[in-house]
Amino acid sequence: MRETFVDTVTTALDHDPRIAVVTADISRDAFTPARARHPHRVLNVGIREQAMVGVAGGLALTGLRPVVHSYTPFLVERPFEQIKLDLGHQDVGAVLVSIGASYDDPVWGRTHQAPGDVALLDTLPGWTVHVPGHPEEVAALLPGALAGEGRVYLRLSTRQNATAHPATGRFTLVREGSRGTVVAVGPTLDNVLAATEGQDVTVLYASTIRPFDHRGLRAAGHTDVVLVEPYLAGTSAHEVAIAFDDVAHRLRAIGVRRDREVRAYGTAEDHDVVHGLDVPGIARTVREFLR
Amino acid sequence: MTTTLDLATLFRRMTGDEKHEWAAASTLDILWVLYDRVLNISPDTVDHPDRDRFLLSKGHGPMAFYAVLAAKGFLDPAVLDGWTTFDSPLGQHPDRVLVPGAEIGSGSLGHGLGLGVGTALGLRAQNRTAPRVFVLVGDGELDEGSNHEAIALAGRLDVANLTAIAVDNGSASHGWPGGIARRFAVEGWHATTVDGRDHDALYTALTARHDGPNAVVATIREA
Numbered sequence: 001m002r003e004t005f006v007d008t009v010t011t012a013l014d015h016d017p018r019i020a021v022v023t024a025d026i027s028r029d030a031f032t033p034a035r036a037r038h039p040h041r042v043l044n045v046g047i048r049e050q051a052m053v054g055v056a057g058g059l060a061l062t063g064l065r066p067v068v069h070s071y072t073p074f075l076v077e078r079p080f081e082q083i084k085l086d087l088g089h090q091d092v093g094a095v096l097v098s099i100g101a102s103y104d105d106p107v108w109g110r111t112h113q114a115p116g117d118v119a120l121l122d123t124l125p126g127w128t129v130h131v132p133g134h135p136e137e138v139a140a141l142l143p144g145a146l147a148g149e150g151r152v153y154l155r156l157s158t159r160q161n162a163t164a165h166p167a168t169g170r171f172t173l174v175r176e177g178s179r180g181t182v183v184a185v186g187p188t189l190d191n192v193l194a195a196t197e198g199q200d201v202t203v204l205y206a207s208t209i210r211p212f213d214h215r216g217l218r219a220a221g222h223t224d225v226v227l228v229e230p231y232l233a234g235t236s237a238h239e240v241a242i243a244f245d246d247v248a249h250r251l252r253a254i255g256v257r258r259d260r261e262v263r264a265y266g267t268a269e270d271h272d273v274v275h276g277l278d279v280p281g282i283a284r285t286v287r288e289f290l291r
Numbered sequence: 292m293t294t295t296l297d298l299a300t301l302f303r304r305m306t307g308d309e310k311h312e313w314a315a316a317s318t319l320d321i322l323w324v325l326y327d328r329v330l331n332i333s334p335d336t337v338d339h340p341d342r343d344r345f346l347l348s349k350g351h352g353p354m355a356f357y358a359v360l361a362a363k364g365f366l367d368p369a370v371l372d373g374w375t376t377f378d379s380p381l382g383q384h385p386d387r388v389l390v391p392g393a394e395i396g397s398g399s400l401g402h403g404l405g406l407g408v409g410t411a412l413g414l415r416a417q418n419r420t421a422p423r424v425f426v427l428v429g430d431g432e433l434d435e436g437s438n439h440e441a442i443a444l445a446g447r448l449d450v451a452n453l454t455a456i457a458v459d460n461g462s463a464s465h466g467w468p469g470g471i472a473r474r475f476a477v478e479g480w481h482a483t484t485v486d487g488r489d490h491d492a493l494y495t496a497l498t499a500r501h502d503g504p505n506a507v508v509a510t511i512r513e514a
Contacts, residue, residue, distance in 0.1 A: 050440050054408070055405055055444070059410075
């Protein structure tokens with residue numbers, strides 16, 4: 001996904017004079033060819049994340065379209081007040097692109113994990129949040145984000161599904177069943193499909209989670225919902241509540257657990273097990289909840 | 292021609308007849324010199340891409356800023372009377388979306404310099420060589436680490452169309468031993484320290500030719 005991101009933005013820099021890139025050393029070298037052609041629009045600020053977002057806000061104030069990129073915690077958490085004030089409060093747009101997701105590389109430990117990123121952005125109005133599950137979805141989602149003017153967060157991961165789905169901004173119906181709906185967000189889809197194999201449930205897929213497709217969830221026809229998100233469990237629970245605000249409904253949310261810090265290294269798959277995001281974990285939850 | 296006497300009248304539409312506040316406004320002389328003699332901006336050019344930009348980073352205590360904007364025709368003086376009421380565009384911290392002529396919304400300290408570096412770089416990227424960017428910060432505000440990211444970055448990227456004005460009224464709890472100017476100078480800025488009440492000295496420092504970014508430390512020492 002990162003390669004697709006870099007390629008797409010590098011091409012956009014050649015064709016759209018509004019596009020600018022701001023990095024804080026992460027992925028600096030990936031943009032070296034682009035920087036050689038556009039030295040004033042490809043900016044690396046060093047390891048200065050507050051300046052990274054502040055500079056992006058200033059660029060946007062002059063009419064440019066900044067693309068801001070770093071590892072998830074250093075893009076969203078460390079300069080969060082700059083995101084709130086230098087972008088949102090100034091009423092300017094930007095495209096924030098993270099890599100690392102919740103725990104793509106657990107060997108780096110807690111400092112390099114940011115499962116709260118989407119929940120944090122949810123505290124601010126007006127953000128579009130894309131969680132692609134395949135590089136082709138990055139290629140489909142990014143040009144629209146670059147051409148627009150709003151505030152967009154694109155959450156990249158080294159984890160991906162086997163096949164891409166159309167990135168329409170709406171939920172995609174992947175499988176139909178009668179006992180309830182499972183919503184799979186981004187790279188969780190393959191695990192969800194494997195976990196629900198043989199279970200009589202509907203599976204919806206989302207590569208865009210904000211704005212939330214309330215109508216699409218409603219149209220799936222079930223008020224029993226399992227939400228599977230690759231970041232903090234229940235991040236979209238309030239959106240499900242909005243979708244069903246006039247009918248009784250049931251919700252079970254799977255995602256990165258909120259009750260403890262997982263002080264362990266290993267692989268992303270090891271961490272999936274801890275959070276119940278692995279195939280057996282999702283299968284067990286779906287089986288228990290959608291009887 | 293508006294005089295500082297008229298400014299005092301405008302100022303008191305917000306503060307009432309409180310002489311101390313008027314006298315204590317550390318930014319008033321600097322703002323007046325900027326809007327009266329330095330900035331290439333007028334109410335007719337607030338959206339012009341080649342206008343000079345003034346970013347009030349130290350958004351606390353904005354009465355002097357509003358008074359100057361009113362004196363220069365950006366604001367209807369009548370709006371000063373209702374300031375901080377629910378429907379007023381004027382709050383205790385300025386909001387660029389609400390205040391004509393305000394380039395940024397500020398209040399939380401340490402945001403203006405990063406925005407100013409970005410604004411200056413954005414103008415450079417678009418080959419707009421005429422506009423200059425001025426950012427006003429306070430000496431207490433400089434405590435925020437974000438300023439030092441921006442100061443270092445502006446020096447390294449040689450952002451020559453940027454001027455930082457640091458109002459030094461001795462409000463930083465732990466002070467700046469050796470002075471504020473050296474914090475900028477060590478990062479490659481042209482830096483001068485002047486009397487923050489001396490209009491001619493301010494004008495000279497604000498318009499001095501500089502190869503890299505420019506810092507003007509405006510010292511305010513009340514009797």
